[in-house]
Amino acid sequence: MSLWQSLLRKLGLNSVRAERHPIRVFLLDDDVRRHRWFTTRFKGDFVDIANNVKEAQQLLSAGSYDAIFLDHDLHPEHYHADSTDDERTGYAVALWLCSNPELQRASTILVHTRNADGAMRMVGELRRAGRSADYVPFPMLDQRIKTYWSR
DSSP states (O other), X not given: OOHHHHHXXXXXXXXXXXXXXXXXXXXEOSOHHHHHHHHHHTTTSEEEEESSHHHHHHHHHHOOOSEEEEOSOOSGGGTTOSSOOGGGSHHHHHHHHHHOTTSSTTOEEEEOOSOHHHHHHHHHHHHXXXXXXXXXXXXXXXXXXXXXXXX
């Protein structure tokens, strides 16, 4: 570090920020627009995307992720539905993670659905299983990503 940089640092006039290493990100979402949104937010990182429960289980079994993002409603018929279809939603993936405690233990799990009821059910199951999980409504997700994984 040069004398000039050292002086600026002591005066608080420069930023001492190190570039973070790439992380591995998993996304479960059926919306292609959100796929693009996530890959833009995590440019330079490794992003794996699943559209459905089966794909999610395969990827989560095979890889290791720093961050896991789960949507609840994975099919258009789930949006605003009065009944639940847990076998084909993100809830099924949350339960599957709970029943496979050896998988993804160190991952931060964020449920990003607009379906607050479904999200709270997912987060509740994950937390009861000892997982680090939180619900972040999609409109607020960008700020949370910047807080957790800023570049």
